[in-house]
Amino acid sequence: MSEDIKTFTISVYTENNIGLLNRISAIFQRRHINIESLTTSQSEIDGVNRFVIVVNVTKTNAEKIVKQIEKQVETIKAYYHTDEETIFTESCMFKIKSELLFEEPQIQNIIKESNTRIVTVNKEFFVLEKSGRRNEIESLRRDLNVFGIMQFVRSGRIAVTKDEMKITELLSAFNNQ
Structure with missing residues (x-):
């Protein structure tokens, strides 16, 4: 039984470094996945940027993409959520x-x-x-x-999750290093 393709919002919290956007987009390119929407901005923590990426993929592919993005040195944390789990x-x-x-x-x-x-x-x-x-x-x-x-x-999508995320504590700890 094959998995259904769904719309996922991938949130990536990163340091603000030159070239990171190219490396992140290359992850999608290698997998032949079209990015439907891409927005970058400052996050709730100074010095930490957030990418909001919208893709139509299976849950398995969303998990694999997030794991690959997290391997990037500048990535602090990445998440994926369905439309039902976000306000956008x-x-x-x-x-x-x-x-x-x-x-x-x-x-x-x-x-x-x-x-x-x-x-x-x-x-x-x-x-x-x-x-x-x-x-x-x-x-x-x-x-x-x-x-x-x-x-x-x-514009691209902007989104927040419906559930509380512990990212603020993680980002605060990162920022105080």
């Missing part, structure tokens, strides 16, 4: 011609119904910002595409 979101921005904001009442309805925020408006364009699940963002993109999108960008 993405953000996006749309740049659209300003005239549409005033000439197309449907655009105002779309903005209101999708809980989208207007970031800026000028004579040439306006910019919308939306945070939410990937399907919400894609739905908004389809709705706005009808009117013409000048630019679109979407």
Whole structure:
């Protein structure tokens, strides 16, 4: 019986070193696994960065990836979680011609119904910002595409776990070395 492929969020806590991103992405490349989303940022501990990587793999592959990532010298700890075990979101921005904001009442309805925020408006364009699940963002993109999108960008996933993680104590101990 073969394992099901699921979406996993892999969290990697690391020192902030040059070249680490290349080595981590090479782990996925060697296994022919596509990274669906990748976000890096500071973690809750000064001097420790966090990668949030989204992949569609089997649980066995998620375990193997985490073990390989943890072999990297700069990696402090890595985890994997299913969508059910995490709270996650993405953000996006749309740049659209300003005239549409005033000439197309449907655009105002779309903005209101999708809980989208207007970031800026000028004579040439306006910019919308939306945070939410990937399907919400894609739905908004389809709705706005009808009117013409000048630019679109979407962030990678950001996520926290539903369960308490003992990573803060581990990171504090690392930071005090």
